[in-house]
Amino acid sequence: MARPYALSIAGFDPSAGAGLLADCKTLEAHGVYGLGVCSALTVQNDVAFERVSWVPLADIRDQISLLLARFSVDYIKIGLFESLPQLLELLRWLRQQRPAASIVWDPVLKASAGYEFHRQPAPGLVQAIAAELTLITPNLPEMRHLWPAASAEEGAECLAEFCPVLLKGGHGDEAESVDILFADNTQYHFAQTRLPQGEKHGSGCVLSAAILAQLALGQPLPAACQRAKRYTTSFLASNDTLLGYHSFRYSPPYADQ
Incomplete structure (x- = not known):
């Protein structure tokens, strides 16, 4: 069977632990062909972040346009982006190109090494961004x-009035890490x-890319989040370093295990 295509619009992390390279590895592990558009060039490794060079919005659109002219892409993930007003502009342009696309935004607001990318946005801007999305995946601080x-x-319950929200529980301190999906006036706990x-x-x-992969494979949103949570837990348990390993044995039909 031909693999579905999914597009990651994200930053280039030379350590390959995050951003564009991590997304494409995750998509490949799920049997989805990952296309990549670079939104930023970062100088970082797994423990240090020094600086970022932003790719102009016009160049991002040009990268996407050439891919859309060649490939049928209905599943898109967005990660690190220079500014939230520019993100809104890109989202509205993407909706013109692919009105029915599933678009997931993983709001990378601060690097794990401490570098902060965005100041607190106005609520109206966040609402406008959310209205263009299929899902947003913030952690607790985000x-x-x-x-x-x-x-x-x-906050997640309020934002879910505009689009589904997966509130990630990785920053908690309970015995279990619980992600909560707020969608259609319902809460799903994973x-x-x-x-x-x-x-x-x-x-x-990895989690947001795994969700995108599951959506591309035809899973409904709650099941996609649940299976992505399971995959990410396997990734977290893969070794004792800060750079996880992807399991390419995680193959169709992605049965619950």
Whole structure:
């Protein structure tokens, strides 16, 4: 069977733990062909971030246009981006090119090494961005940054009025890591045992790319999030370093195991 195509628009991380390279490895592990558009060139490794050079929006659009002219792409993930107003501009342009596309945004607001990319945005801008999305996947600090509220859960519930939100629980301290999907006035909980040495550079990129892969393979959103959570847990458990290994034995039909 021909593989579906999925497109990652993300930064280039030379360590290959996060961003564009991590996305494409994750997509490949799921049996999805990953196309890549570079949004930023970073100078970093798994523990240090020095600087970023942004790819102009016009060049990002040109990269995408040539791919869309050649390939049928209906599944798109966006990661690191220079500015949120530019992200909104890109999203509206993408909707003109692919009105029915599933678009997932993993809001990379701060590098794991501490480098901060975006100041707190205005709520109206976040609403406008969310209205163009299929899913947004913030962790707890990112959710509080995007939508100030009494709690990250309350913020996610408010933002879910505009698009589904997967609130990632990796930054919690409970025995289980619980991700919560807020969609269609329903909450879905996906739990995995928290690993004692489970921290990995780029784990958020891997999770969102795995969700995109599952959507491309025909899974509904709740099942896609659940299976992606399971895949990411396997990635976190793959070794004791900050750079995880991808399992290319995770093959169709992606049965629950």
